[in-house]
Amino acid sequence: MAPENIIFEQIRSGGCLSYLLGCLDKKKCVVIDPELDKADEYVELAKFFSSELLYAIDTHTHADHNSACKILREKHAIQVIMHRTTDTPYIDIGVEDGELIEFGAQSLKVVYTPGHTQDAMCLLFRDRIFTGDTLLIGGCGRTDLPGGSPELQYDSLRKLRTLGDEIRVYPGHDYREAVSTLGDEKQNNARMLIPNEKEFVHFMTSRKPPLPRKIEGALEWNRTPIQGTQRGMGEGI
Numbered sequence: 001m002a003p004e005n006i007i008f009e010q011i012r013s014g015g016c017l018s019y020l021l022g023c024l025d026k027k028k029c030v031v032i033d034p035e036l037d038k039a040d041e042y043v044e045l046a047k048f049f050s051s052e053l054l055y056a057i058d059t060h061t062h063a064d065h066n067s068a069c070k071i072l073r074e075k076h077a078i079q080v081i082m083h084r085t086t087d088t089p090y091i092d093i094g095v096e097d098g099e100l101i102e103f104g105a106q107s108l109k110v111v112y113t114p115g116h117t118q119d120a121m122c123l124l125f126r127d128r129i130f131t132g133d134t135l136l137i138g139g140c141g142r143t144d145l146p147g148g149s150p151e152l153q154y155d156s157l158r159k160l161r162t163l164g165d166e167i168r169v170y171p172g173h174d175y176r177e178a179v180s181t182l183g184d185e186k187q188n189n190a191r192m193l194i195p196n197e198k199e200f201v202h203f204m205t206s207r208k209p210p211l212p213r214k215i216e217g218a219l220e221w222n223r224t225p226i227q228g229t230q231r232g233m234g235e236g237i
């Protein structure tokens with residue numbers, strides 16, 4: 001089999017997963033859902049692969065941990081990408097459904113999947129998909145925080161159902177195993193198996209999980225520009 005000519009590293013930080021993905025030929029890479037404590041590690045990893053870190057991409061506005069995006073932007077001039085509906089004030093590029101994020105000879109395709117938050121997106125890369133908190137292994141992101149919508153989450157999971165079974169799932173958290181396939185999730189994920197929107201909404205709204213422990217600090221950090229206190233105006237989480 002021909003080598004893939006890509007850089008692919010899954011980086012753990014507590015329960016959070018981030019990913020360094022790159023084009024080995026052209027020596028360009030991106031980081032997906034970078035976590036603040038690991039900011040220097042992403043930069044060092046890119047250097048290790050002699051690769052330029054072009055973009056820091058958040059799949060959505062995180063409510064449970066601090067994103068490294070604005071630090072990577074401030075300290076290393078790395079451009080920040082999020083879905084165009086985000087109210088995060090420090091993004092450089094807002095992308096929309098179907099758009100390609102190119103790095104060297106490789107690209108990620110944006111799959112807009114609101115529901116966990118209104119700015120949530122998945123990123124399709126060949127036979128892999130980075131699902132953020134839209135689809136977790138054996139579960140899906142909660143929809144009860146501001147900006148969440150169980151109805152939209154239902155539609156987004158249906159949208160993911162239309163993609164190929166062989167696609168490997170790389171989520172933003174590893175509450176169970178750290179990788180699965182869409183085929184496995186379609187067959188075994190209880191939330192993907194709920195047959196209609198009404199039942200799905202009932203399931204999601206009848207659960208009352210505790211708030212993320214760091215929600216206030218995370219939202220403050222993730223929704224303000226580097227220097228100041230300006231808050232985003234929308235409802236993203």
Ligand SMILES: [Fe+2]
Pocket residue numbers: 060061062063064116133141237
């Ligand atoms: Fe999240």
